[in-house]
Amino acid sequence: MSAINASASSQGQKRKREEKDVNSKKVQSDKPPASIYKNLQLAEKPVYKNLQIAESLKAQSKTKKARIDRFQKTENPKFKNLQIAESQKTAPQKARDDAVQKDESQKQDFRNNRQHNPLAAKQNRLLQVRQSLPIWPQATNIRNALLENHVLILAGETGSGKSTQVPQFLHTSAWCTGRVAVTQPRRVAAVSLARRVAEEMGTPLGKSPQSLVGYNVRFDDNVGKNNRIKFLTEGMLLQEMLRDPALAEYSCVVVDEVHERSVNVDLLLGFLRGLVTGTGEAAKKRKGKPLKVVVMSATADTEKLKDFFSEGFGQPPTVDSIPTVNDGEPVLDKEETSVEKSQESSVLSSNKISTCFVEGRMYPVQTEYLSEPTRDFSEAALLQIFQIHRKEPMPGDILVFLTGGDVITNLQQAIEDMIPNVITKDSGLPKLLVLPLYAALSQAQQQAIFSPAPPNTRKVILATNIAETSITVPGVRFVVDSGKAKIKQFRNRLGLDSLLVKDISKSSAIQRQGRAGREAAGKCFRLYTKSNFETLEKDTVPEILRCDLSSAVLTMKARGVNDVMDFPLLTRPSREAMERALLQLLQLDALNPEDGNISDLGRKIARLPLTPAHGRTIIAAADPEMGCLLPVIDIVACFNSENIFVEVKDQDANDEAREARNKLSCRQGDHLTLLSAVQAYASERTDRKQWAKQHLVSHRSMQNVMDVRKQLRAQCQQAKLLTKEELANADDDNLATVSESTGNNILKCFLRGFPTNVARLVPDGSYRTIHGHMAVAIHPSSVLYGRKLEAILYNEFVYTNRTYARSVSAIQMNWLEEIYSGSS
């Protein structure tokens, strides 16, 4: 109830704001269309405002001249009278008439432009939505906060407008001569926000010269040279720091959804603290050009963040808070320039940190709980979806939060099986369209959720927590929250990360609820009881405390941090965990054993968008002695996508599956089986979809694998691991057979990347890991299931009723000696 009341009061505030905004809307809508500013990026920022004015005047005088020319051509008698009248006017009268005419022609220009330029028309429509967002009246405060300070910590309710508006408020500030980077924890959010902000700014998205907004996510770089705002994942910004540790192309970095506390966000905050406080070598490379940092979230621990940055400035916290209520409009660019210019020097000398809280969300969300706990959240979700479909009006799409790809696929099947029984002709119910959303899907598949449903159809999106933050899925009014998520957890004894299904935190539950109520009032159905909710942890444990740190340590080392124990981190992992990561990197030859600094090989690994283990595998395969880079890329692409083999439960289909699978399977194990499937699919020229169906392979996953493969090949070429000629000769028709020796080399390369992922057969007929001596069985999905082999190499562990090794291949123990004797 209290959430609803809070929202209702914010509705009142919203109405007041709307009334207040009427005038500003007029001002804004009469501005020249965005197309006029297309060369904006070429000009220096302070010139921007003059440029706008100059451009609009130029446009007006051109129109006026064209009109007079037209009159002259048609010898319109009115024109002659006009000429006479013009010459007889007094100077002030003439100036007034000129002004009226200018205004008229400007309005006409704008109307014409709007008709011919759908981007400008949409921009104009969206302006009204923007002006009604709770954050809109805070624009001036937010801008001013960063005039004086280096850091702004901004908290605001979900849907208040942080992600879409803050970058737009900032990029026109006088200090903002470079770009604004906005980081997101996930690709799907980075891409969809970039698209939305481009629409709001009335420009195309990405590489077009007119585009002001782009994005850069793993395996997809869509950034144009004139972009002012760039959305990117935290991982991609860290990658950019390899090339440019000073982040010289940016004037501002907005770190969004900081509460998620991924390892990458923690590392990023550490590096950004160094840059804003001017400590370290990288900061000097900015040559005095200021960098502003905005840290945003709906649910972050702002006190902790403040202390973290204050400590970086080497002084006790000096915090200026921005009041939550503000009666100012966003300052116009022209006015702002002069204010900013006069204060620029104090900006550079000030070390203060500002905080801002934006109150109010767009629409209320009513939350409902189960009266009793459920044992099976998938079953409960199924019932809830159909209940919403029967009872709740259209339009109203449903977003369901589940744990992973497997659960989503099963629930999708269950819904589709139930549809013919529930949605009959007599029922009069609309159709249902089920769409999955999880990390391993390709970008195109992920973005499909944003397309509107066909007429008389309700969309049901089955998602993991990748839809939890930042995104607005148009049409969604109902959220169903299972209360569970797969969470990465490091297993000490195994020395490996694994994904475990766990309860979410309160903070996650609030984020999930926040996906409803973005375009209209919404409802959130929590598939747990109210008292369950009360027992949830406040926040999710930061990833840095629960995962393998080898990637993180390599990230630091590659960016010049030699003493990783001393690196500023919001939460410090245990010394033991750091040491374990250092040891692992030493085993991969990523560090020099003499001084622990990064080695040349380590630098190469760090440039690849992969884990150190997969990176090391790729480097080993590029060694001419091994000569198997292309096939290794294919297998790594599979490990970086969802399972390519369709899981079939039905017994008959299992036989069929086995038969089809047998055609592809290799006796050495799953790595080479994946390879043969990828290569057979790639060499299929007639109908890949049909081929996939016949072989019980997922066409969707394979498309994704092809995508990742292409990107990895390009990246290897960039890293000079692969020549242009080798790539040109990589004809899929010639790849179909892999000799035994090439097969062995491929497995040796994986062994180089995963030297501890090995188990050997012991006398009692079971397998024991060489690291930790743990009992492990080959997973039933493996082509080696039930086989007794000297030793096995595996890609990962899964836990069900026992510990299984998944993606397994047969190896010889003497290969390990070969590897440790220093080859490849």
Ligand SMILES: Nc1ncnc2c1ncn2[C@@H]1O[C@H](COP(=O)(O)OP(=O)(O)OP(=O)(O)O)[C@@H](O)[C@H]1O
């Ligand atoms: N793709 C979109 N389609 C329709 N409306 C959108 C879209 N993106 C944003 N909006 C509108 O803009 C509002 C603000 O979105 P924004 O992502 O900026 O909020 P936020 O404060 O960052 O939210 P969160 O903390 O949940 O990420 C949304 O509530 C919605 O009304």
